[in-house]
Amino acid sequence: MKKIGLVIRLLGNRSGGAERLYCELANWLVQEGYEVHCLYCESGDGKPFYDIDKKVRMVNLWIPYKSRSITTKFYDLVAAKDSSSKIMSYFGFLSKHNEFSKCLGNYIKYNSLDLTISLLPPANTPLLLSKRYHNSKIIVTNHNVPEQDYENKNRWSKNPYDILMRKKLLSRADKIHVLFESFKNWFEPDLSGRITVIENYISDSYFSILPEPEALYQKKRLIAVGRLADVKNYHVLIESWSKIHLKHPDWILVIFGKGPDSVKLKDMCQKLNLGNSVVLAGHTKNIYEEYKKSSILCHPALYEGFGLSVAEGLACGLPVVAFSDCEGVNQFVFNDVNGIMCDRSHSNGVNEFSEALEKLINNKKIYLDLSEKSQSSVKVFSEVKYYEKWKKLIEELI
Amino acid sequence: MVRVDVLIPHYNDVEGLKLSINSVLNQTWAGIFRIVICDDGSGFEKKIELKNYLAELNSVSRHNVCLIENLENLGRPKTRNVLLNAIESEYVSWLDAGDEWYPNKIKKQFNSIYRSEFKYPGKDVWVTCDYDWQWVGRRRRKRIQKVDSDQLKELLVGQNLRSYLWTILASAEAFKNNGYFDESLPRLQDLDYFIRFVANDGILVKPDRNPLCVYHKSDIGRDAEEIKDCYFHIHNKNRYIYQKFSKGFQRNRVYDVYMHTARFAINNNDKVLSYKFIFISALISPLRFIYGVIVNKGIKL
Numbered sequence: 068m069k070k071i072g073l074v075i076r077l078l079g080n081r082s083g084g085a086e087r088l089y090c091e092l093a094n095w096l097v098q099e100g101y102e103v104h105c106l107y108c109e110s111g112d113g114k115p116f117y118d119i120d121k122k123v124r125m126v127n128l129w130i131p132y133k134s135r136s137i138t139t140k141f142y143d144l145v146a147a148k149d150s151s152s153k154i155m156s157y158f159g160f161l162s163k164h165n166e167f168s169k170c171l172g173n174y175i176k177y178n179s180l181d182l183t184i185s186l187l188p189p190a191n192t193p194l195l196l197s198k199r200y201h202n203s204k205i206i207v208t209n210h211n212v213p214e215q216d217y218e219n220k221n222r223w224s225k226n227p228y229d230i231l232m233r234k235k236l237l238s239r240a241d242k243i244h245v246l247f248e249s250f251k252n253w254f255e256p257d258l259s260g261r262i263t264v265i266e267n268y269i270s271d272s273y274f275s276i277l278p279e280p281e282a283l284y285q286k287k288r289l290i291a292v293g294r295l296a297d298v299k300n301y302h303v304l305i306e307s308w309s310k311i312h313l314k315h316p317d318w319i320l321v322i323f324g325k326g327p328d329s330v331k332l333k334d335m336c337q338k339l340n341l342g343n344s345v346v347l348a349g350h351t352k353n354i355y356e357e358y359k360k361s362s363i364l365c366h367p368a369l370y371e372g373f374g375l376s377v378a379e380g381l382a383c384g385l386p387v388v389a390f391s392d393c394e395g396v397n398q399f400v401f402n403d404v405n406g407i408m409c410d411r412s413h414s415n416g417v418n419e420f421s422e423a424l425e426k427l428i429n430n431k432k433i434y435l436d437l438s439e440k441s442q443s444s445v446k447v448f449s450e451v452k453y454y455e456k457w458k459k460l461i462e463e464l465i
Numbered sequence: 466m467v468r469v470d471v472l473i474p475h476y477n478d479v480e481g482l483k484l485s486i487n488s489v490l491n492q493t494w495a496g497i498f499r500i501v502i503c504d505d506g507s508g509f510e511k512k513i514e515l516k517n518y519l520a521e522l523n524s525v526s527r528h529n530v531c532l533i534e535n536l537e538n539l540g541r542p543k544t545r546n547v548l549l550n551a552i553e554s555e556y557v558s559w560l561d562a563g564d565e566w567y568p569n570k571i572k573k574q575f576n577s578i579y580r581s582e583f584k585y586p587g588k589d590v591w592v593t594c595d596y597d598w599q600w601v602g603r604r605r606r607k608r609i610q611k612v613d614s615d616q617l618k619e620l621l622v623g624q625n626l627r628s629y630l631w632t633i634l635a636s637a638e639a640f641k642n643n644g645y646f647d648e649s650l651p652r653l654q655d656l657d658y659f660i661r662f663v664a665n666d667g668i669l670v671k672p673d674r675n676p677l678c679v680y681h682k683s684d685i686g687r688d689a690e691e692i693k694d695c696y697f698h699i700h701n702k703n704r705y706i707y708q709k710f711s712k713g714f715q716r717n718r719v720y721d722v723y724m725h726t727a728r729f730a731i732n733n734n735d736k737v738l739s740y741k742f743i744f745i746s747a748l749i750s751p752l753r754f755i756y757g758v759i760v761n762k763g764i765k766l
Binding site for chain 2: 123
């Protein structure tokens with residue numbers, strides 16, 4: 068029986084998209100007959116938010132301070148003092164990754180894992196560092212635009228040495244996963260042979276019902292789904308809506324999601340006197356039902372890895388309004404085909420976004436035309452194809 | 466009717482097997498046993514003897530008896546994995562040729578299983594039991610399985626909770642969820658199997674404090690070096706678990722390995738090796754060694 072390790076840094080009680088993919092991948096691998104080891108590193112005892120098969124071995128590689136090696140204690144001590152200088156950033160890097168990568172290396176070696184797959188940069192780096200301890204094949208997966216994961220100093224660790232090594236260590240990977248074909252271009256030419264594209268998928272249930280554009284239009288509801296964080300750019304959506312909401316009193320905007328910006332966005336709604344025409348609805352367990360009650364999906368995000376909520380909205384027949392430079396969305400939303408893609412170059416694109424919304428609200432013919440094509444435009448992201456690609460990739464390596 | 470698979474690995478010990486199977490047939494539990502024997506490449510004569518015995522047994526017993534034959538000697542872990550693949554019943558128990566169950570074992574353990582289904586819903590549970598330890602030529606000693614404290618820690622220490630597979634009764638699912646035995650461990654693969662079970666949220670329970678089986682123990686023919694290597698392989702595999710405890714605890718486990726394997730060496734008349742292991746133990750933890758010598762008035766292995 069072949070053994071596969073899945074590595075992620077933090078797992079307990081985390082409900083993000085990457086954690087969902089992680090748990091689903093683990094469950095699927097068990098069904099395929101692999102022995103699956105889920106490796107993570109966190110101080111708490113939190114259980115995974117998503118269901119995970121009992122056959123999967125859950126291994127928390129976190130080591131309490133008392134058992135850490137003297138070298139790691141030294142790195143911790145030095146790194147805690149100052150991390151501004153170059154040499155200190157090196158110690159900061161070691162303090163963060165040294166113990167985890169050693170534990171990973173040891174676990175992979177003595178449990179003879181044939182293949183190890185890591186998700187997100189905080190796990191990719193230590194796994195690639197651990198390569199010197201074992202011979203297991205390694206796949207690193209990227210769930211965002213590579214430029215954001217590898218160059219954005221505000222995403223993941225700000226430590227300059229960490230950012231440098233994140234890129235440099237990629238040469239140790241056997242395969243590098245990206246979400247879209249065009250994301251390949253960011254990587255160095257010598258890595259191009261190892262890059263493999265697997266898009267995320269939309270659950271089969273979304274394709275079980277054929278959408279009815281006429282009925283969807285009558286719902287008169289704009290929907291936005293995602294974390295209330297800067298990157299999702301919801302303040303532009305609210306500002307755009309404030310410009311036109313009085314002209315369309317029978318339409319409302321509902322935003323699903325929680326996050327650090329929730330207070331800021333609430334204040335903004337109050338200042339702009341939006342009253343009941345904007346609802347910040349928080350989390351919902353059944354977002355599918357909410358899509359079915361809506362007419363248009365608004366997604367003003369700056370960038371996305373895949374834009375799952377956009378793809379799911381399209382599968383439910385909702386035309387999308389988004390920005391044309393949003394990378395993980397412009398791969399499958401095309402202007403005047405299944406949505407309207409706005410230009411962001413003038414004043415954050417507020418006017419363009421409100422014009423696009425108005426175009427769909429006022430012009431039923433255009434709405435019906437876009438809605439008609441929505442579901443078919445995302446049929447390529449099926450669950451079957453997703454797992455077929457994973458299967459092919461794994462069988463290629465082990 | 467509820468059925469229990471009794472999985473028995475066998476190699477060249479038909480007399481021991483007869484003793485074990487008789488103890489299964491004498492159970493007071495009213496259900497049906499499916500006794501699965503995996504012969505691990507026994508010699509020609511032993512195999513004939515085994516087949517004759519099983520044919521006779523099948524003709525008189527109300528229980529089912531099956532034989533699986535390995536074409537060559539694959540060793541204990543692979544044989545146990547063959548047996549895992551042969552599971553058909555809802556419940557599973559293990560037995561090694563030469564060890565015996567007392568008549569009430571399965572009946573009492575079933576009561577524990579039913580209780581634990583209410584007590585630990587959704588969890589995998591194995592029912593162990595207290596047992597007697599019978600060294601060749603000595604009288605029986607009662608051993609208690611301590612399940613009411615930190616089970617993982619107790620398993621690693623190996624004094625009050627021991628990884629004896631033939632004490633266990635559990636649902637087939639609880640075994641299957643735990644995966645296969647590590648085939649790179651010729652010895653102690655059951656310790657590794659137990660550690661994995663408890664580390665993955667599995668729970669060990671037991672009926673009341675009465676021995677329900679007997680282990681006929683002997684160190685003869687057991688290679689001390691091989692056992693030591695297996696211990697260290699398990700330490701390395703599960704280092705992340707050992708590291709959850711203090712450095713002193715980890716050092717004590719290494720000390721235990723050397724003292725324990727010194728016993729195997731001495732029981733197999735390898736005095737040089739046993740002195741070497743005792744010396745290493747003394748180096749690893751001198752204070753514990755001296756304390757042990759004072760308390761036991763000598764070296765106790």
